[in-house]
Amino acid sequence: xxxxxxxxxxxxxxKTALSIELAKKLDAVIISxxxxxxxxxxxxxxxxxxxxxxxxxxxxxxxxxxxxxHFDVGMYYDMVNDILKQEKKIPILxxxxxxxISSITDGLTKMPSVDKEYRKELNKKxxxxxxxxxxxxxxxxxxxxxxxxxxxRKIETLGIEHNNIKxxxxxxxxxxxxxxxxxxxxxxxxxxxxxVEEGLILEAKNIYDNYNIENIKAIGYKELFSYFNNxxxxxHAISEIAxxxxxxxxxxxTWFRNKKDYVRxxxxxxxxxxxxxxxxxxxxxxxxxxxKTI
Numbered sequence: 121x122x123x124x125x126x127x128x129x130x131x132x133x134x135k136t137a138l139s140i141e142l143a144k145k146l147d148a149v150i151i152s153x154x155x156x157x158x159x160x161x162x163x164x165x166x167x168x169x170x171x172x173x174x175x176x177x178x179x180x181x182x183x184x185x186x187x188x189x190h191f192d193v194g195m196y197y198d199m200v201n202d203i204l205k206q207e208k209k210i211p212i213l214x215x216x217x218x219x220x221i222s223s224i225t226d227g228l229t230k231m232p233s234v235d236k237e238y239r240k241e242l243n244k245k246x247x248x249x250x251x252x253x254x255x256x257x258x259x260x261x262x263x264x265x266x267x268x269x270x271x272x273r274k275i276e277t278l279g280i281e282h283n284n285i286k287x288x289x290x291x292x293x294x295x296x297x298x299x300x301x302x303x304x305x306x307x308x309x310x311x312x313x314x315x316v317e318e319g320l321i322l323e324a325k326n327i328y329d330n331y332n333i334e335n336i337k338a339i340g341y342k343e344l345f346s347y348f349n350n351x352x353x354x355x356h357a358i359s360e361i362a363x364x365x366x367x368x369x370x371x372x373x374t375w376f377r378n379k380k381d382y383v384r385x386x387x388x389x390x391x392x393x394x395x396x397x398x399x400x401x402x403x404x405x406x407x408x409x410x411x412k413t414i
Contacts, residue, residue: 122403124204124290125212126221128153128376129297130369132307134387136169138297139214140177141396146210146403149178151200153215153224156338158184158191161327164320165340167311178209188331197223201287211290218375225292227284235276242272250275261374267337293403296382297395298373303388305366312362315340321354339364 125148127139143150152158156166160183163170168182180203185191201224204211213221242250250271254260257278264270299307324344327336333345340361347357376382383402385395 121406122291122293124210124292125399125403126153126225126292126294126382127212127214127297128218128221128295128382129216130304130372131167131216131365132311132369133216133297133299133304134307134392135214135216135297136167136173138392138396139212140173140175141392142399143177143212144175145396145400146212148210148212149180149207150212150214151203152179152181153213153217153220155191155196155215155217155220157182157215158196159187159189159338160185161323162187162338162341164315164318164323165338167315180207186331187327188333188335190335193219193223193228196220197228197287200224204288204290213292216372218372224288225290225294227286229284239272239276242275243268247271254278259374261371264368264371269337293399294379294382295399296376296379296384298384298386300386300388304369308365308369309362312340312358312365315361316358320344324348339368 125142125146127135127142129135139150142148154166156162157168158181159166162168169179181196181200184199200213204224213224215221245253247266247268250268251260251265253275254263254271258274263274298304320340321344324341325348327333327341328345328348333341336342336345343352343357343360343364346352346360347354352360383399385398387395
């Protein structure tokens with residue numbers, strides 16, 4: 121029997137609204153599985169759920185650290201497993217950060233300590249040189265190749281045997297929400313425009329003025345930091361946010377593409393209400409019960 125649920129999917133697919141309806145139906149709590157929503161004061165740019173949108177549903181793993189503080193999957197693993205030990209209600213993991221989700225559902229490999237000398241060597245290399253090291257060894261579409269920190273960490277873990285340690289006793293029903301590619305990209309573009317209307321530029325400027333922006337690589341902020349530095353104009357910055365968001369969605373889709381243990385629903389073909397009903401039935405009875413149509 122299942123005693124937990126995952127609602128995964130690319131950015132802007134519609135995870136938040138559906139998860140709220142599901143949580144209300146099952147009297148569940150929601151645990152965010154979004155690597156950017158752990159940061160305080162980064163609300164508009166990460167599409168963080170508002171108190172009003174929560175509709176009384178308890179949420180975990182939002183606003184955990186300051187914008188320029190370090191946070192990683194190991195910290196997420198420890199914090200969420202502590203929550204799972206204490207929380208009595210059904211947990212619903214909601215987000216699109218595949219590594220965070222799999223650390224909870226499948227466990228996490230405890231990595232050896234970093235070879236500081238090797239890291240120094242890697243830090244001297246260009247992004248192109250780092251990518252060259254990884255070519256043929258991993259699927260480059262699953263990693264942000266514009267982020268040297270992630271490239272270096274991936275290189276450091278090449279060849280390490282992955283013996284996952286699971287930190288909880290939950291059996292998660294795994295759901296992946298998707299949309300037709302054109303529809304998803306249209307929603308991403310609309311979301312970016314809405315963010316700007318709701319005050320993203322002011323939010324990013326506050327972070328730019330008060331925090332160490334060298335440590336902040338989040339989409340929606342790093343592009344505006346370039347604008348504040350007079351490196352690009354505002355129109356270009358906004359265009360870059362939309363482009364980088366679409367690329368991120370593509371990486372998310374690639375990550376989950378070969379995950380065979382997920383039940384998949386296309387929100388262009390099936391209504392949210394029917395999906396919620398179907399998930400509820402699977403969770404309780406362990407079998408599908410409706411046709412996958414609107």
